[in-house]
Amino acid sequence: MRPKHSPRLARVVTISAGAGALVLTSLAGAGPSVGVPDDGSSPAPVTAQRLAAVDDSDTQLGVGETASSPNMKLLANIPKNGAFAEETAYSSDLAFNGDYAYAGNYNGFTVYDIKKGSRPKQVAQVVCPGSQNDVSVYGDLLVLSTDSGRSNDSCENVALPATEKASWEGLKVFDISRPTAPKYVASVETKCGSHTHTLAPSKNKRDLFVYVSSYSPNAAFPDCQPPHDLISVVKIPVKNPAAAAVVSEPVVFPDGGNPPGGYSSTTSGCHDITAYPAKDIAAGACMGDGVIFDIKDRANPKVVEQVRDTTNFAFWHSATFNNAGTKVVFTDELGGGGGPTCNPTVGPVKGADAIYDLKRGNQLVFKSYFKIPRTQANTENCVAHNGSLIPIKGKDIMVQAWYQGGISVWDFTDSANPKELAWFDRGPLSADRLILGGSWSAYYYNGYIYSNDIQKGFDVFEVKDRRLAGAKGYRYDELNPQSQPEFSRGHGRH
Numbered sequence: 088m089r090p091k092h093s094p095r096l097a098r099v100v101t102i103s104a105g106a107g108a109l110v111l112t113s114l115a116g117a118g119p120s121v122g123v124p125d126d127g128s129s130p131a132p133v134t135a136q137r138l139a140a141v142d143d144s145d146t147q148l149g150v151g152e153t154a155s156s157p158n159m160k161l162l163a164n165i166p167k168n169g170a171f172a173e174e175t176a177y178s179s180d181l182a183f184n185g186d187y188a189y190a191g192n193y194n195g196f197t198v199y200d201i202k203k204g205s206r207p208k209q210v211a212q213v214v215c216p217g218s219q220n221d222v223s224v225y226g227d228l229l230v231l232s233t234d235s236g237r238s239n240d241s242c243e244n245v246a247l248p249a250t251e252k253a254s255w256e257g258l259k260v261f262d263i264s265r266p267t268a269p270k271y272v273a274s275v276e277t278k279c280g281s282h283t284h285t286l287a288p289s290k291n292k293r294d295l296f297v298y299v300s301s302y303s304p305n306a307a308f309p310d311c312q313p314p315h316d317l318i319s320v321v322k323i324p325v326k327n328p329a330a331a332a333v334v335s336e337p338v339v340f341p342d343g344g345n346p347p348g349g350y351s352s353t354t355s356g357c358h359d360i361t362a363y364p365a366k367d368i369a370a371g372a373c374m375g376d377g378v379i380f381d382i383k384d385r386a387n388p389k390v391v392e393q394v395r396d397t398t399n400f401a402f403w404h405s406a407t408f409n410n411a412g413t414k415v416v417f418t419d420e421l422g423g424g425g426g427p428t429c430n431p432t433v434g435p436v437k438g439a440d441a442i443y444d445l446k447r448g449n450q451l452v453f454k455s456y457f458k459i460p461r462t463q464a465n466t467e468n469c470v471a472h473n474g475s476l477i478p479i480k481g482k483d484i485m486v487q488a489w490y491q492g493g494i495s496v497w498d499f500t501d502s503a504n505p506k507e508l509a510w511f512d513r514g515p516l517s518a519d520r521l522i523l524g525g526s527w528s529a530y531y532y533n534g535y536i537y538s539n540d541i542q543k544g545f546d547v548f549e550v551k552d553r554r555l556a557g558a559k560g561y562r563y564d565e566l567n568p569q570s571q572p573e574f575s576r577g578h579g580r581h
Contacts, residue, residue, distance in 0.1 A: 141432035145462035148514030159496070159509040162205040162535070163547040170194050170214045174522065178539040180221040180283075180473065181528045182229075183566040187266045188532070189229060190539045191220040195242070196231065198266050199545055204535040207547055210267045215242035215259065223286050223567045225295050227264040228328055232281035233257055234301065240274035249280075249308040256280030256310070258297060258321055260328050273331045277319040279304055279311035284321075285360040285369070286570040287385050296334075296385040297321040302356030302374055315356045316340040318371075320386055334386050345375025351397045358420075359405040363412055365573040368449075370406035370415050377403050377417050379449050392449045399436045399456070405473060408445075408571055409483040414502055415451065416485065417441045418471035425523060429469035429492045430462050438470040440487070442502045454502040459495050459510065466515045466522070467491035473528040475568040478561040484508065484554070486536050491515060491525030494538055496550055509550045516542060532566050534559055 148154055153161070167176065171192045179191035186202040187210075198211035217233035224230075236254035237244040247254040258281050260273040279301035287296045297320070304315035317338045323331040344354020357373035362382060369380040369388060379392035404420035421428045421438035428438035439458035443451040463469040467490075474487030483500045493512030499505040516522040524542040536548040561574055 141427060141430045141465060143427070143430050143462055143465045145431070146464045147461070148464075148512060150514050150516065150518050152514040153512065155511040156509045158552040159494075159511050159548060159550045161511060161546060162549050163207055164544060165199070165207060165209055166544040167192075167542070168209075168544075169212050171197065171212065174542065177219075177523065177527070177541045178544065179219045179527050181530055181537060181539050182222045182224045183530070183532045183537075183563065184224040184226075184263070184266075185564060188537055188545070189222045189224055189263075190545055191222040191231070193218045193220055196220055196222050196229075197545070198263075198269070201532075201535075201537070201547075204533065205547060205549070207545060209545075211269065213242070213261075213269050215271075216244060216246075217259070219282065221283050223284060223297075223570065224263065224565060225286055225288065225567070226325065226565075227262055228295065228323065228325070229261040229263045229269060230284060230286065230295075230297055230323075231259040231261065232284050232299075233259060234280040234282045236280075240276070242271060249305070249311060252309045254310070258284060258299065258331070260323060260331055262328070273323070273329045275321050275331050275333060276310070277301065277321065277333060278317070278336070279308075279315055279356060281319075283359045283569065285362050286567055287362045287364050287369070287382055288570075289385055293325055294385075295323040295325055297323060298360045298362065298369070298388065300357040300359050300371075302358060304355055313355065314343070316344065316354075318357055318360070318388070320388070322386065337388055339371065339373060339378065339390055340376070344373060345395055345397070349397050351375040351395065351400055352402045358403065359569065361406040361408065361569050361571055363408050363571045363573070366408075366412045368408075368412065370408065370417070372403040372405050372417055374403055377406070377415075377443075377451070379415075379445070379451065381449075392451055394443070394451050394453075396441060396453070399439070400441065401437065404471070405569075407474060407476065407485060407568070409499070410476060410478070410574055413445050414483060414499065415443045415445055416499065417443065420472065421470050422468070424470060424472065424490060425468050425521075427463060427465045427467055427469060427521070429459060429467075429489065430465075435460075440471050440505075442499050442505060444502055455505060457497060457499065457505040459489055459492050459507070461492065461510070461512060463492050464515045464518075466517055466520060468521060468523055468525060472526070473530075473568065475530040475566070476571070476574075477531045477555060477558050478574040479555060479557040482554075482557075486529050486531050488526035488529040488538060490527070490541070494526050494529045494536065494548065496536075496555070498554070508554060509552060511548060513543070528568075530566065530568055531558065533562050
Protein backbone atom coordinates (compact mmCIF):
# COMPACT_ATOMS: atom_id res chain seq x y z
CA MET A 88 0.00 0.00 0.00
CA ARG A 89 1.32 3.46 -0.84
CA PRO A 90 1.67 6.20 1.77
CA LYS A 91 -0.78 9.05 1.56
CA HIS A 92 -1.80 12.14 3.47
CA SER A 93 -4.57 12.83 5.89
CA PRO A 94 -6.18 16.27 5.60
CA ARG A 95 -4.12 18.02 8.30
CA LEU A 96 -1.85 21.05 8.13
CA ALA A 97 1.04 18.80 9.14
CA ARG A 98 0.04 16.01 6.80
CA VAL A 99 0.50 12.61 8.36
CA VAL A 100 0.16 9.16 6.83
CA THR A 101 -1.97 6.92 9.00
CA ILE A 102 -1.76 3.61 7.17
CA SER A 103 -1.52 0.68 9.57
CA ALA A 104 0.81 -2.23 8.96
CA GLY A 105 -0.92 -5.22 7.45
CA ALA A 106 -0.20 -8.93 7.41
CA GLY A 107 2.47 -8.44 4.77
CA ALA A 108 4.66 -6.71 7.33
CA LEU A 109 4.58 -9.52 9.87
CA VAL A 110 7.49 -11.36 8.30
CA LEU A 111 9.66 -8.37 9.20
CA THR A 112 8.69 -8.03 12.84
CA SER A 113 12.03 -9.38 14.02
CA LEU A 114 13.89 -7.00 11.72
CA ALA A 115 12.00 -3.86 12.61
CA GLY A 116 11.93 -4.57 16.32
CA ALA A 117 15.40 -6.00 16.81
CA GLY A 118 17.80 -3.56 18.36
CA PRO A 119 19.89 -1.81 19.21
CA SER A 120 21.97 -2.00 16.06
CA VAL A 121 24.67 0.02 14.34
CA GLY A 122 22.13 2.74 13.60
CA VAL A 123 21.22 3.18 17.28
CA PRO A 124 23.45 5.00 19.76
CA ASP A 125 24.57 2.91 22.72
CA ASP A 126 26.05 3.93 26.05
CA GLY A 127 29.60 3.57 24.79
CA SER A 128 30.39 0.55 26.89
CA SER A 129 30.85 -1.72 23.88
CA PRO A 130 30.98 -1.58 20.06
CA ALA A 131 27.63 -1.35 18.31
CA PRO A 132 26.20 -4.89 18.25
CA VAL A 133 25.26 -6.62 15.03
CA THR A 134 21.56 -7.31 15.35
CA ALA A 135 21.37 -9.55 12.30
CA GLN A 136 23.16 -12.41 14.05
CA ARG A 137 20.02 -12.83 16.17
CA LEU A 138 17.66 -12.92 13.19
CA ALA A 139 16.12 -15.97 11.60
CA ALA A 140 17.60 -16.97 8.23
CA VAL A 141 15.97 -15.52 5.14
CA ASP A 142 15.97 -16.71 1.53
CA ASP A 143 19.38 -15.93 0.03
CA SER A 144 19.39 -18.77 -2.52
CA ASP A 145 19.89 -16.32 -5.40
CA THR A 146 23.13 -14.92 -3.97
CA GLN A 147 25.77 -14.77 -6.71
CA LEU A 148 28.98 -13.85 -4.89
CA GLY A 149 31.13 -15.75 -2.44
CA VAL A 150 33.65 -14.52 0.12
CA GLY A 151 36.37 -12.46 -1.58
CA GLU A 152 34.52 -12.15 -4.89
CA THR A 153 33.41 -8.92 -6.58
CA ALA A 154 31.11 -8.05 -9.46
CA SER A 155 29.93 -4.90 -11.19
CA SER A 156 28.03 -3.58 -14.15
CA PRO A 157 30.29 -3.20 -17.22
CA ASN A 158 30.31 0.60 -16.89
CA MET A 159 31.60 0.77 -13.29
CA LYS A 160 35.16 0.05 -12.15
CA LEU A 161 37.04 0.05 -8.84
CA LEU A 162 40.18 2.15 -9.40
CA ALA A 163 41.80 2.24 -5.97
CA ASN A 164 41.50 1.04 -2.38
CA ILE A 165 43.35 2.09 0.76
CA PRO A 166 42.67 -0.49 3.50
CA LYS A 167 41.93 0.54 7.08
CA ASN A 168 45.17 0.76 9.01
CA GLY A 169 46.82 1.87 12.23
CA ALA A 170 44.36 2.69 15.00
CA PHE A 171 41.48 1.98 12.62
CA ALA A 172 42.49 -1.53 11.55
CA GLU A 173 40.33 -3.51 13.99
CA GLU A 174 36.99 -4.99 12.92
CA THR A 175 35.12 -2.86 15.48
CA ALA A 176 36.70 0.36 14.17
CA TYR A 177 33.88 1.01 11.73
CA SER A 178 34.38 3.48 8.88
CA SER A 179 31.55 6.02 8.67
CA ASP A 180 30.77 9.21 6.74
CA LEU A 181 32.75 11.26 4.19
CA ALA A 182 33.20 14.96 3.45
CA PHE A 183 35.31 16.79 0.85
CA ASN A 184 37.20 20.06 0.68
CA GLY A 185 39.41 21.01 -2.26
CA ASP A 186 41.86 18.19 -2.94
CA TYR A 187 41.10 16.35 0.30
CA ALA A 188 38.61 13.77 1.50
CA TYR A 189 37.84 13.39 5.19
CA ALA A 190 36.67 9.94 6.26
CA GLY A 191 35.04 9.29 9.61
CA ASN A 192 35.74 6.22 11.71
CA TYR A 193 34.41 5.19 15.12
CA ASN A 194 37.97 5.78 16.39
CA GLY A 195 38.53 9.19 14.73
CA PHE A 196 38.98 10.33 11.13
CA THR A 197 41.40 9.96 8.21
CA VAL A 198 42.50 12.57 5.68
CA TYR A 199 43.18 11.56 2.07
CA ASP A 200 44.84 13.60 -0.66
CA ILE A 201 42.65 13.10 -3.76
CA LYS A 202 44.28 15.61 -6.09
CA LYS A 203 44.83 12.65 -8.40
CA GLY A 204 41.44 11.07 -7.86
CA SER A 205 42.35 7.62 -9.10
CA ARG A 206 45.46 7.53 -6.91
CA PRO A 207 44.51 8.72 -3.42
CA LYS A 208 47.09 9.06 -0.66
CA GLN A 209 46.51 8.87 3.07
CA VAL A 210 48.08 11.97 4.65
CA ALA A 211 46.76 12.03 8.22
CA GLN A 212 44.98 9.89 10.78
CA VAL A 213 43.41 11.57 13.81
CA VAL A 214 42.68 9.21 16.69
CA CYS A 215 39.64 10.50 18.58
CA PRO A 216 37.24 7.75 19.76
CA GLY A 217 33.62 8.78 19.62
CA SER A 218 31.11 6.70 17.62
CA GLN A 219 29.96 7.48 14.90
CA ASN A 220 32.37 10.29 14.19
CA ASP A 221 30.38 11.49 11.19
CA VAL A 222 32.25 14.39 9.59
CA SER A 223 31.46 17.64 7.79
CA VAL A 224 33.79 20.39 6.57
CA TYR A 225 33.34 24.11 5.98
CA GLY A 226 36.30 26.19 4.91
CA ASP A 227 38.99 25.61 7.53
CA LEU A 228 36.63 23.86 9.96
CA LEU A 229 35.79 20.19 10.43
CA VAL A 230 32.86 19.14 12.61
CA LEU A 231 32.78 15.67 14.20
CA SER A 232 29.82 13.91 15.85
CA THR A 233 30.19 11.94 19.09
CA ASP A 234 27.30 9.62 19.93
CA SER A 235 28.52 7.40 22.74
CA GLY A 236 29.24 8.23 26.34
CA ARG A 237 32.88 9.32 26.79
CA SER A 238 34.89 10.12 29.90
CA ASN A 239 35.62 13.66 28.66
CA ASP A 240 35.38 15.89 25.57
CA SER A 241 39.01 15.45 24.51
CA CYS A 242 40.44 12.90 22.07
CA GLU A 243 42.10 11.21 25.05
CA ASN A 244 38.96 9.55 26.34
CA VAL A 245 37.50 6.17 27.22
CA ALA A 246 33.93 4.89 27.17
CA LEU A 247 31.71 5.98 30.04
CA PRO A 248 28.09 4.83 30.43
CA ALA A 249 25.47 7.44 29.61
CA THR A 250 23.90 6.68 32.99
CA GLU A 251 26.69 8.73 34.58
CA LYS A 252 26.24 12.52 34.66
CA ALA A 253 29.93 13.04 33.85
CA SER A 254 29.53 11.20 30.56
CA TRP A 255 30.10 13.50 27.56
CA GLU A 256 28.56 13.40 24.05
CA GLY A 257 28.17 16.06 21.35
CA LEU A 258 30.18 17.91 18.69
CA LYS A 259 33.91 18.44 18.31
CA VAL A 260 35.38 21.13 16.03
CA PHE A 261 38.80 20.97 14.35
CA ASP A 262 40.88 23.52 12.46
CA ILE A 263 41.87 21.95 9.11
CA SER A 264 43.66 24.95 7.62
CA ARG A 265 46.56 22.48 7.41
CA PRO A 266 44.75 19.33 6.22
CA THR A 267 47.72 17.11 7.07
CA ALA A 268 47.71 18.33 10.69
CA PRO A 269 44.15 18.94 11.99
CA LYS A 270 43.95 20.82 15.30
CA TYR A 271 41.18 20.30 17.87
CA VAL A 272 39.71 23.69 18.86
CA ALA A 273 36.27 23.30 20.46
CA SER A 274 33.57 21.01 21.79
CA VAL A 275 29.84 21.43 22.43
CA GLU A 276 27.83 18.98 24.53
CA THR A 277 24.33 18.27 23.17
CA LYS A 278 21.36 16.39 24.55
CA CYS A 279 21.51 12.68 23.67
CA GLY A 280 24.82 13.29 21.91
CA SER A 281 25.21 13.81 18.17
CA HIS A 282 24.35 10.79 16.06
CA THR A 283 24.63 12.87 12.90
CA HIS A 284 24.84 16.59 12.16
CA THR A 285 24.07 18.98 9.30
CA LEU A 286 25.69 22.27 8.31
CA ALA A 287 23.62 25.34 7.43
CA PRO A 288 25.90 28.40 6.97
CA SER A 289 24.44 31.83 7.62
CA LYS A 290 23.79 33.84 4.49
CA ASN A 291 26.61 36.27 5.35
CA LYS A 292 28.95 33.27 5.87
CA ARG A 293 30.04 34.57 9.27
CA ASP A 294 28.39 31.82 11.30
CA LEU A 295 28.05 28.12 10.77
CA PHE A 296 24.82 26.68 12.13
CA VAL A 297 24.87 22.95 12.86
CA TYR A 298 21.69 20.90 13.23
CA VAL A 299 22.37 18.03 15.62
CA SER A 300 20.29 14.89 15.25
CA SER A 301 20.04 12.44 18.14
CA TYR A 302 17.46 10.03 19.47
CA SER A 303 16.55 7.15 21.82
CA PRO A 304 16.26 8.95 25.17
CA ASN A 305 16.22 7.01 28.41
CA ALA A 306 15.04 8.07 31.84
CA ALA A 307 18.27 6.60 33.24
CA PHE A 308 20.42 8.96 31.11
CA PRO A 309 20.84 12.34 32.86
CA ASP A 310 21.65 14.14 29.60
CA CYS A 311 19.15 12.33 27.39
CA GLN A 312 15.73 12.51 28.98
CA PRO A 313 12.40 11.57 27.32
CA PRO A 314 10.54 12.64 25.30
CA HIS A 315 13.48 14.19 23.37
CA ASP A 316 11.27 15.54 20.59
CA LEU A 317 13.84 18.18 19.63
CA ILE A 318 17.01 18.87 17.68
CA SER A 319 19.95 20.93 18.94
CA VAL A 320 21.15 23.95 16.96
CA VAL A 321 24.80 24.85 17.47
CA LYS A 322 26.25 28.16 16.28
CA ILE A 323 29.94 28.22 15.37
CA PRO A 324 31.41 31.67 14.64
CA VAL A 325 33.65 31.00 11.65
CA LYS A 326 36.41 33.34 12.83
CA ASN A 327 36.13 32.25 16.47
CA PRO A 328 35.14 28.56 16.52
CA ALA A 329 36.14 28.24 20.19
CA ALA A 330 32.96 30.21 20.96
CA ALA A 331 30.70 27.48 19.54
CA ALA A 332 27.56 26.93 21.61
CA VAL A 333 24.00 25.62 21.53
CA VAL A 334 21.70 28.52 20.60
CA SER A 335 18.33 26.77 20.36
CA GLU A 336 16.58 23.44 20.82
CA PRO A 337 13.50 23.60 18.59
CA VAL A 338 10.83 21.01 19.25
CA VAL A 339 10.14 19.06 16.07
CA PHE A 340 7.14 17.08 17.35
CA PRO A 341 5.13 19.18 19.82
CA ASP A 342 2.18 16.81 19.41
CA GLY A 343 4.37 13.71 19.51
CA GLY A 344 5.85 11.76 16.63
CA ASN A 345 5.00 8.28 15.41
CA PRO A 346 3.56 6.41 18.42
CA PRO A 347 4.76 3.04 19.75
CA GLY A 348 3.22 -0.27 18.84
CA GLY A 349 3.27 -0.28 15.04
CA TYR A 350 5.64 -1.44 12.32
CA SER A 351 7.46 1.90 12.10
CA SER A 352 9.87 3.05 14.77
CA THR A 353 8.56 5.16 17.62
CA THR A 354 9.75 8.72 17.02
CA SER A 355 11.95 10.11 19.80
CA GLY A 356 14.25 12.51 17.96
CA CYS A 357 15.72 12.65 14.45
CA HIS A 358 18.29 10.38 12.87
CA ASP A 359 19.48 12.67 10.10
CA ILE A 360 18.71 16.00 8.47
CA THR A 361 19.69 17.11 4.98
CA ALA A 362 19.73 20.86 4.50
CA TYR A 363 19.46 22.65 1.16
CA PRO A 364 20.68 26.10 2.25
CA ALA A 365 20.33 27.70 -1.19
CA LYS A 366 16.59 27.03 -1.05
CA ASP A 367 16.14 27.56 2.71
CA ILE A 368 14.69 24.09 3.25
CA ALA A 369 15.76 20.88 4.94
CA ALA A 370 14.43 17.32 5.06
CA GLY A 371 14.46 15.41 8.33
CA ALA A 372 14.47 11.63 8.65
CA CYS A 373 13.16 11.12 12.16
CA MET A 374 12.77 7.42 13.00
CA GLY A 375 9.03 7.04 12.36
CA ASP A 376 8.46 10.33 10.55
CA GLY A 377 9.71 12.30 7.57
CA VAL A 378 9.58 16.10 7.83
CA ILE A 379 10.34 19.22 5.82
CA PHE A 380 11.82 22.24 7.61
CA ASP A 381 11.80 25.90 6.64
CA ILE A 382 15.32 27.09 7.57
CA LYS A 383 15.17 30.76 6.50
CA ASP A 384 15.85 31.55 10.14
CA ARG A 385 18.89 29.30 10.51
CA ALA A 386 18.77 29.28 14.31
CA ASN A 387 15.09 28.35 14.43
CA PRO A 388 14.12 25.74 11.82
CA LYS A 389 10.38 25.23 11.54
CA VAL A 390 8.52 22.08 10.49
CA VAL A 391 6.20 22.74 7.54
CA GLU A 392 5.39 19.18 6.42
CA GLN A 393 5.25 15.75 8.05
CA VAL A 394 4.63 12.29 6.56
CA ARG A 395 4.57 8.66 7.68
CA ASP A 396 4.64 5.31 5.94
CA THR A 397 3.65 2.78 8.59
CA THR A 398 3.37 -0.07 6.08
CA ASN A 399 6.79 -0.13 4.46
CA PHE A 400 9.13 2.23 6.35
CA ALA A 401 10.58 0.86 9.57
CA PHE A 402 13.17 3.59 10.25
CA TRP A 403 13.37 6.94 8.43
CA HIS A 404 17.15 7.27 8.12
CA SER A 405 18.25 10.01 5.69
CA ALA A 406 17.17 12.22 2.80
CA THR A 407 18.39 13.64 -0.51
CA PHE A 408 16.80 16.45 -2.53
CA ASN A 409 16.99 16.64 -6.29
CA ASN A 410 18.79 19.73 -7.54
CA ALA A 411 15.56 21.58 -8.34
CA GLY A 412 14.31 20.99 -4.80
CA THR A 413 11.12 19.44 -6.18
CA LYS A 414 11.76 15.85 -5.01
CA VAL A 415 13.05 14.13 -1.88
CA VAL A 416 14.47 10.61 -1.62
CA PHE A 417 14.05 9.23 1.91
CA THR A 418 15.82 6.01 2.96
CA ASP A 419 14.51 3.27 5.23
CA GLU A 420 17.25 1.71 7.36
CA LEU A 421 15.27 -1.43 8.19
CA GLY A 422 17.17 -3.47 10.79
CA GLY A 423 19.31 -0.48 11.80
CA GLY A 424 22.01 -1.29 9.26
CA GLY A 425 22.82 -4.62 10.88
CA GLY A 426 20.38 -6.90 9.08
CA PRO A 427 20.23 -8.90 5.83
CA THR A 428 17.27 -7.19 4.18
CA CYS A 429 18.21 -7.45 0.47
CA ASN A 430 16.49 -10.71 -0.42
CA PRO A 431 13.16 -12.09 -1.68
CA THR A 432 11.88 -12.67 1.87
CA VAL A 433 12.01 -8.99 2.72
CA GLY A 434 11.04 -7.95 -0.80
CA PRO A 435 11.54 -4.87 -3.00
CA VAL A 436 9.87 -2.10 -1.00
CA LYS A 437 11.07 -2.56 2.59
CA GLY A 438 14.56 -1.36 3.51
CA ALA A 439 14.38 0.74 0.35
CA ASP A 440 14.27 4.33 -0.87
CA ALA A 441 10.98 6.21 -1.12
CA ILE A 442 10.73 8.96 -3.72
CA TYR A 443 8.43 11.90 -2.99
CA ASP A 444 7.58 14.87 -5.15
CA LEU A 445 7.80 18.10 -3.17
CA LYS A 446 4.90 20.19 -4.40
CA ARG A 447 4.09 23.85 -3.96
CA GLY A 448 3.31 24.59 -0.34
CA ASN A 449 5.87 21.97 0.77
CA GLN A 450 3.48 19.10 0.25
CA LEU A 451 5.19 15.70 -0.03
CA VAL A 452 3.49 13.34 -2.50
CA PHE A 453 4.66 9.73 -2.64
CA LYS A 454 5.63 8.42 -6.08
CA SER A 455 7.57 5.12 -5.82
CA TYR A 456 10.13 2.92 -4.07
CA PHE A 457 13.60 1.92 -5.26
CA LYS A 458 15.73 -0.98 -4.02
CA ILE A 459 18.72 -2.78 -5.49
CA PRO A 460 17.62 -6.01 -7.23
CA ARG A 461 20.58 -8.24 -6.25
CA THR A 462 20.05 -10.83 -3.52
CA GLN A 463 22.62 -10.61 -0.74
CA ALA A 464 23.69 -13.41 1.58
CA ASN A 465 22.32 -13.90 5.09
CA THR A 466 25.77 -12.96 6.38
CA GLU A 467 25.62 -9.54 4.66
CA ASN A 468 24.06 -6.49 6.25
CA CYS A 469 22.30 -4.72 3.40
CA VAL A 470 19.84 -1.83 3.40
CA ALA A 471 19.51 1.67 1.90
CA HIS A 472 22.14 4.07 3.24
CA ASN A 473 24.07 7.27 2.41
CA GLY A 474 24.31 8.73 -1.09
CA SER A 475 24.50 11.97 -3.07
CA LEU A 476 23.43 13.54 -6.35
CA ILE A 477 25.59 13.36 -9.46
CA PRO A 478 25.59 16.86 -11.05
CA ILE A 479 23.97 16.31 -14.45
CA LYS A 480 21.90 18.98 -16.17
CA GLY A 481 18.22 18.08 -16.42
CA LYS A 482 18.56 14.70 -14.70
CA ASP A 483 18.01 13.39 -11.18
CA ILE A 484 20.72 10.76 -10.70
CA MET A 485 22.38 9.71 -7.48
CA VAL A 486 24.95 7.28 -6.18
CA GLN A 487 24.13 5.38 -3.00
CA ALA A 488 25.73 3.03 -0.50
CA TRP A 489 23.91 -0.17 0.48
CA TYR A 490 26.36 -1.52 3.08
CA GLN A 491 27.27 -5.05 1.90
CA GLY A 492 24.79 -4.62 -0.94
CA GLY A 493 27.51 -2.49 -2.51
CA ILE A 494 27.07 0.75 -4.44
CA SER A 495 24.30 1.69 -6.85
CA VAL A 496 23.96 4.54 -9.35
CA TRP A 497 20.31 5.14 -10.15
CA ASP A 498 18.05 7.59 -11.97
CA PHE A 499 14.86 9.05 -10.45
CA THR A 500 14.22 11.71 -13.11
CA ASP A 501 10.88 9.95 -13.59
CA SER A 502 10.03 9.77 -9.90
CA ALA A 503 7.39 7.11 -10.47
CA ASN A 504 9.77 4.85 -12.42
CA PRO A 505 13.33 4.86 -11.02
CA LYS A 506 15.98 2.73 -12.74
CA GLU A 507 19.49 1.56 -11.95
CA LEU A 508 22.35 2.66 -14.23
CA ALA A 509 25.46 1.13 -12.65
CA TRP A 510 26.55 -0.92 -9.65
CA PHE A 511 29.43 -2.57 -7.77
CA ASP A 512 29.20 -5.36 -5.21
CA ARG A 513 31.58 -7.34 -2.99
CA GLY A 514 30.74 -10.79 -1.67
CA PRO A 515 30.21 -11.37 2.06
CA LEU A 516 33.07 -10.87 4.49
CA SER A 517 32.32 -14.29 5.98
CA ALA A 518 30.26 -17.31 5.04
CA ASP A 519 29.76 -18.23 8.70
CA ARG A 520 28.84 -15.04 10.55
CA LEU A 521 27.60 -11.57 9.78
CA ILE A 522 30.51 -9.15 10.09
CA LEU A 523 29.25 -5.60 9.95
CA GLY A 524 30.66 -4.20 6.73
CA GLY A 525 30.13 -2.72 3.30
CA SER A 526 29.89 0.82 1.99
CA TRP A 527 28.68 3.26 4.65
CA SER A 528 28.79 6.28 2.35
CA ALA A 529 29.17 6.57 -1.42
CA TYR A 530 29.40 10.08 -2.90
CA TYR A 531 30.25 11.67 -6.25
CA TYR A 532 32.99 14.32 -6.16
CA ASN A 533 34.75 15.87 -9.15
CA GLY A 534 34.68 12.96 -11.56
CA TYR A 535 34.87 10.00 -9.22
CA ILE A 536 32.75 8.08 -6.75
CA TYR A 537 34.32 7.75 -3.32
CA SER A 538 33.19 5.17 -0.78
CA ASN A 539 34.03 4.63 2.87
CA ASP A 540 33.75 0.88 3.41
CA ILE A 541 33.21 -0.14 7.03
CA GLN A 542 35.84 -2.89 6.85
CA LYS A 543 37.67 -2.53 3.53
CA GLY A 544 38.58 1.15 3.82
CA PHE A 545 38.61 3.95 1.26
CA ASP A 546 37.51 3.13 -2.31
CA VAL A 547 37.59 5.12 -5.55
CA PHE A 548 35.32 4.22 -8.49
CA GLU A 549 34.78 5.49 -11.98
CA VAL A 550 31.61 5.14 -14.05
CA LYS A 551 31.94 5.43 -17.82
CA ASP A 552 28.46 5.95 -19.17
CA ARG A 553 27.17 8.51 -21.66
CA ARG A 554 24.23 9.19 -19.35
CA LEU A 555 26.68 10.49 -16.73
CA ALA A 556 29.06 12.27 -19.09
CA GLY A 557 27.61 15.66 -18.28
CA ALA A 558 28.95 15.50 -14.72
CA LYS A 559 32.59 15.42 -15.78
CA GLY A 560 32.84 19.17 -16.33
CA TYR A 561 31.42 20.14 -12.95
CA ARG A 562 33.87 20.86 -10.13
CA TYR A 563 33.04 21.27 -6.46
CA ASP A 564 35.23 23.24 -4.08
CA GLU A 565 33.60 21.48 -1.15
CA LEU A 566 30.97 18.80 -0.59
CA ASN A 567 28.96 17.80 2.46
CA PRO A 568 26.06 15.70 1.15
CA GLN A 569 23.97 16.47 4.26
CA SER A 570 24.41 20.17 3.46
CA GLN A 571 23.35 19.81 -0.12
CA PRO A 572 24.88 22.22 -2.65
CA GLU A 573 23.00 23.59 -5.63
CA PHE A 574 24.78 22.98 -8.92
CA SER A 575 24.23 25.40 -11.76
CA ARG A 576 22.68 24.56 -15.10
CA GLY A 577 26.02 25.25 -16.72
CA HIS A 578 29.32 23.85 -15.59
CA GLY A 579 31.96 25.35 -13.36
CA ARG A 580 33.09 25.43 -9.76
CA HIS A 581 30.68 25.37 -6.81
